[in-house]
Amino acid sequence: MMEFLKTCVLRRNVCTAVCFWRSKFVQKSSVVRKISTTSPRSTVMPAWVIDKYGKNEVLRFTQNMMLPIIHYPNEVIVKVHAASVNPIDVNMRSGYGATALNMKRDPLHIKVKGEEFPLTLGRDVSGVVMECGLDVKYFKPGDEVSHKPRSLTHTQAASLPYVALTAWSAINKVGGLNDKNCTGKRVLILGASGGVGTFAIQVMKAWGAQVTAVCSQDASELVRKLGADDVIDYKYGNVEEQLKSLKPFDFILDNVGGSTETWALNFLKKWSGATYVTLVTPFLLNMDRLGIADGMLQTGVTVGSKALKHFWQGVHYRWAFFMASGPYLDEIADLVDAGKIQPVIEQTFPFSKVPEALLKVERGHARGKTVINVV
Structure with missing residues (x-):
């Protein structure tokens, strides 16, 4: 999932974020000792998290979230420039879908209830690749994630994928x-x-x-x-x-x-x-x-x-449900660059106003998307 963070980790074959990427499938490698093309950074970053499910008051801002590192050779780290808010993000803040979400995180059900916290919300992201695992061949540091439509800004691109x-x-x-x-x-x-x-x-x-x-x-x-x-x-x-x-x-x-x-x-x-x-x-x-x-x-x-x-x-x-698909995003990006589809953004918020953005979506009656400008 795209998180309301300054950076996030993406896996090509198990999408932990929704982005514009190509359809190439990156397999896991047997390499386990050295998995990153660059050295991991030991530092922290700001993020919006929740420590329990509830209303908007459960949102908490922290500046001490650990910067992600690459754990598998098919992952990339992305510096997030923009993110968008979807109704499901508001629902998940209140606990909707927690059972399925925790099953995805922990298929063997080893973890106890509540270990998902602090939890970050969100699912759409547009940004720039910072680091790549050794098996990642299609992307490289500096790529706009992930090969977004050339005609769009990060703010516009973040409004589309989900x-x-x-x-x-x-x-x-x-x-x-x-x-x-x-x-x-x-x-x-x-x-x-x-x-x-x-x-x-x-x-x-x-x-x-x-x-x-x-x-x-x-x-x-x-x-x-x-x-x-x-x-x-x-x-x-x-x-x-x-x-x-x-x-x-x-x-x-x-x-x-x-x-x-x-x-x-x-x-x-x-x-x-x-x-x-x-x-x-x-x-x-x-x-x-x-x-x-x-x-x-x-x-x-x-x-x-x-x-x-x-x-x-x-x-x-x-x-029908959301389905992550690189080939579908390829076709969507082509339609966007051909001028046949345009992003519809109702309102943008700065990163400091994430709670206000969720309240905006929670009220309903949307006219397109609500976007968070992170950078």
Whole structure:
């Protein structure tokens, strides 16, 4: 994960941060004695950490966080120039997903509960490579992490990876849409003005889709500028009633969840391969509530039963998650440099104002992304 730190460690094949990197896969080496191309620095750096889960008051600033060192030959150390805040970061501050997070850190469950603290939050980063492990061939010190779009600043680049890969996962990996089969498809995006929504509008338009965006009236100008063909104001009246005047859709991306799931699928074309994909799932909540095994079982039963129910009604029901992928980021970077996708940043904060940035995201009603300027 990208942390709200001045530097962070990244592994190429086990992404501990979300960055723009190429698709080359770096294998671990048998070399264990000398793993870095440069000597590790024994020093400290400032960071925002939490010592327990809770509200925003648990955030603590420290200037004594140890500077990361390279432990494996496939790692790099990055000097962070900018980071962005996502809703999941706010949720994780309160303990959401702690079970899965700790399982990733400690697959054998050797550590006791609470040993994840002090914990740093965040997942998006743009910066410059400082050090490389011996097996890292594609990157070198001084590279902008990681081969970010040439046309973007670090602030702009930091706003894209997490939301871009989440949207790409939902649209392409789960939804099956791409630049070759999307032309003319009718697409509905619920929650269109946030980070995922503003990216999804642009990539679907770049692929030739006809996009209908659902957002509040004060965000309508923004989503139209991004390419939305039709805009539905959810504050104007019942969204279902407004959608009845439009033709059925081939694809629905739901960033809202909750009650939308009870009616949104009714607006898909029946028996034509139309797909509804939601990003709001109980997967991590189930694991937190029931434990790893029972949580995964409950999630599987839920998604299976819903998928089967809607299949017999002539549409496909799917869940989607963020997926780290170098090749996807390559394609996204190409679209950015071609001018087909632009970052949408609502507000930037200095590193000293990280708590204010999290509060901003916690209030909701986003218009793109919130970014932290670290350097």
